[in-house]
Amino acid sequence: MPHNSPRGSARTGTRANRSVNSTSARDLQILAQQVRTLYAQLPVSVPTQVVGAALLVAAMWGQVPRGTLVTWFIVLCAFQLSRLVLYWAYQRHGMPDNDDIKRWRAWWAVGGGVSGLIWGSTGMVMFVPDSPTHQAVLIVALLGIATGAITVIATDVVAFYVFTSGVMAPVLLRTAWEGGAAYLFLAAIGAVVLAGILACGRNLSKAVAGSLAMYYQNLELIEELKAQRAIAEQARQEAETANRAKTQFFAAASHDLRQPLHAMGLFASALAQKIRDPEVTGVIASINASVQALEALFNELLDISKIDSGVIEPNLTHFPLEEVFGALRDEFAAEAQAKGLRLAVSSSGHIVLSDAVLLERITRNLLSNAIRYTSVGEVALSARPAGGMVRIEVRDTGAGILEQHRERIFEEFYQLGNPGRTSKRGLGLGLSIVKRLCGLLGYTISVDSEYGKGSTFSFEVPLGATPAPRVTAPRALTARTDLTGRLIVVIDDEAAIVDGMKVLLTGLGAEVIGSLTGDDVINAVHAKERLPDLIIADYRLDGSVTGIDVVERLREALDPEIPAILVTGSTTPETIAEAEIRHLEVLLKPVLPDRLREAIDRRLAKNGAK
Numbered sequence: 001m002p003h004n005s006p007r008g009s010a011r012t013g014t015r016a017n018r019s020v021n022s023t024s025a026r027d028l029q030i031l032a033q034q035v036r037t038l039y040a041q042l043p044v045s046v047p048t049q050v051v052g053a054a055l056l057v058a059a060m061w062g063q064v065p066r067g068t069l070v071t072w073f074i075v076l077c078a079f080q081l082s083r084l085v086l087y088w089a090y091q092r093h094g095m096p097d098n099d100d101i102k103r104w105r106a107w108w109a110v111g112g113g114v115s116g117l118i119w120g121s122t123g124m125v126m127f128v129p130d131s132p133t134h135q136a137v138l139i140v141a142l143l144g145i146a147t148g149a150i151t152v153i154a155t156d157v158v159a160f161y162v163f164t165s166g167v168m169a170p171v172l173l174r175t176a177w178e179g180g181a182a183y184l185f186l187a188a189i190g191a192v193v194l195a196g197i198l199a200c201g202r203n204l205s206k207a208v209a210g211s212l213a214m215y216y217q218n219l220e221l222i223e224e225l226k227a228q229r230a231i232a233e234q235a236r237q238e239a240e241t242a243n244r245a246k247t248q249f250f251a252a253a254s255h256d257l258r259q260p261l262h263a264m265g266l267f268a269s270a271l272a273q274k275i276r277d278p279e280v281t282g283v284i285a286s287i288n289a290s291v292q293a294l295e296a297l298f299n300e301l302l303d304i305s306k307i308d309s310g311v312i313e314p315n316l317t318h319f320p321l322e323e324v325f326g327a328l329r330d331e332f333a334a335e336a337q338a339k340g341l342r343l344a345v346s347s348s349g350h351i352v353l354s355d356a357v358l359l360e361r362i363t364r365n366l367l368s369n370a371i372r373y374t375s376v377g378e379v380a381l382s383a384r385p386a387g388g389m390v391r392i393e394v395r396d397t398g399a400g401i402l403e404q405h406r407e408r409i410f411e412e413f414y415q416l417g418n419p420g421r422t423s424k425r426g427l428g429l430g431l432s433i434v435k436r437l438c439g440l441l442g443y444t445i446s447v448d449s450e451y452g453k454g455s456t457f458s459f460e461v462p463l464g465a466t467p468a469p470r471v472t473a474p475r476a477l478t479a480r481t482d483l484t485g486r487l488i489v490v491i492d493d494e495a496a497i498v499d500g501m502k503v504l505l506t507g508l509g510a511e512v513i514g515s516l517t518g519d520d521v522i523n524a525v526h527a528k529e530r531l532p533d534l535i536i537a538d539y540r541l542d543g544s545v546t547g548i549d550v551v552e553r554l555r556e557a558l559d560p561e562i563p564a565i566l567v568t569g570s571t572t573p574e575t576i577a578e579a580e581i582r583h584l585e586v587l588l589k590p591v592l593p594d595r596l597r598e599a600i601d602r603r604l605a606k607n608g609a610k
Contacts, residue, residue: 042087046080116166123171314355318464321348324360342378353464366394374398389460400451481601484509492538518550539568563603
């Protein structure tokens with residue numbers, strides 16, 4: 001038979017105790033407010049009762065012995081004065097604690113009861129036999145006192161009952177005792193009215209108590225809400241701090257982690273120039289392939305960082321979807337063919353409104369993922385209209401995805417069918433980037449999959465207007481420049497990078513001046529007695545100095561027209577914009593030799609055209 005665990009019982013008991021404590025505290029708060037209200041009425045109720053007593057004495061003057069009336073009036077005034085003394089004592093005491101609240105309430109209740117009895121005694125000492133008229137005046141006067149007590153002391157129902165009963169009970173009993181139809185009828189009417197007064201007082205007391213309970217409950221909720229807001233604000237600040245730290249980490253990693261890849265690629269290319277042995281060239285090709293794979297994986301990590309930090313902002317334009325589809329068709333044809341897959345990219349005549357670069361990235365990641373996880377069959381990319389939108393679908397005949405995995409595949413580093421974390425299948429970031437980019441553009445990515453038969457990923461893009469025809473000049477191919485005898489300055493704070501560049505560029509016939517800081521370049525150039533044809537500088541140098549600073553300094557000292565290439569691991573818009581202003585071509589690390597050579601050819605050809 002199951003038993004409750006001690007820990008579970010303790011938790012339940014703690015919650016129960018907390019609830020009881022909260023209720024008790026609220027009851028005390030309500031009681032304290034009721035007591036404050038009672039005492040707050042004394043400066044008003046005391047003069048009112050004295051005036052009422054004077055009027056009653058005047059009404060009974062001549063019907064009741066004057067000594068009796070004067071004595072009763074003096075007793076009432078003396079007692080009301082004592083009530084004022086009690087009020088002043090309460091005021092001097094200040095805010096009472098829990099025990100004092102109950103004691104001050106008891107003092108007030110006793111005083112209220114005595115005051116009620118003093119008023120009630122009029123039913124005996126001011127009773128006029130054989131005069132129902134005077135008796136009716138007396139009853140009406142006392143009912144007025146009882147009725148006035150509703151607004152004055154009904155906040156505390158016990159005090160109200162004690163006072164009102166003390167006021168009315170004696171006169172009603174004495175009237176009924178007198179006998180006769182008129183007196184009995186008068187007593188009955190008085191009793192009915194008294195019952196109504198008591199009911200009104202009880203209802204008012206409940207309403208006030210309920211209102212006070214709601215008031216204090218709202219105060220507690222407000223305090224709890226403030227606490228929750230404070231917790232949420234702290235969590236937001238911590239999240240922002242963590243996000244900034246992550247962004248700063250990737251900015252630093254963008255340089256530090258790319259450096260060895262950059263050097264590896266340079267040395268591998270330089271080695272390929274020196275050795276023609278097929279076995280060695282195969283190893284070099286494998287090194288270059290590994291560098292490219294590492295670069296692709298690292299770029300995915302940076303993409304996640306840039307999207308999360310808000311660096312990427314969509315640039316919405318109207319463009320033909322076929323531009324994206326055609327480029328992806330050409331890009332993935334060889335990869336699909338190598339796996340024996342049929343790649344079906346439908347021609348699309350749709351015009352869409354989106355960010356062409358981000359849309360292509362989303363679709364590219366989906367196609368790459370589909371080809372990676374499909375062994376036989378086909379991968380298809382298509383688009384069709386869907387109620388004012390264009391629905392883009394990537395369908396494959398791969399293994400499919402179980403329902404319990406369909407949400408998790410969009411998490412970072414989560415991969416299906418890759419328990420060994422084989423690098424050929426990536427890091428598991430492609431779909432995470434897809435989801436982030438879709439969210440950035442306001443799209444919803446959907447998955448429809450049947451395990452063992454394949455999957456379909458889809459999202460909808462708004463239809464666009466037909467853009468004006470663009471007239472573009474045919475792209476001229478950059479001619480391969482002969483580097484023989486060219487003087488090239490290489491600046492990088494990593495000696496391995498400088499050495500790798502020297503080996504690579506001298507192998508192509510160039511002369512190279514290498515420097516770790518750029519400070520010794522001017523003297524080296526003067527020693528050569530000719531200006532450099534090109535400067536290749538790393539962006540992040542020692543300290544706060546950047547490659548842009550060094551290039552500008554060399555241009556000022558030597559020639560402002562010297563072409564330059566900036567090699568960087570930083571992809572921030574500020575860095576790219578600053579490089580463009582200074583007319584620097586930007587290469588992102590790791591720089592593969594072919595891309596470096598193309599950039600050198602472009603800069604030298606452009607400089608030669610001036």
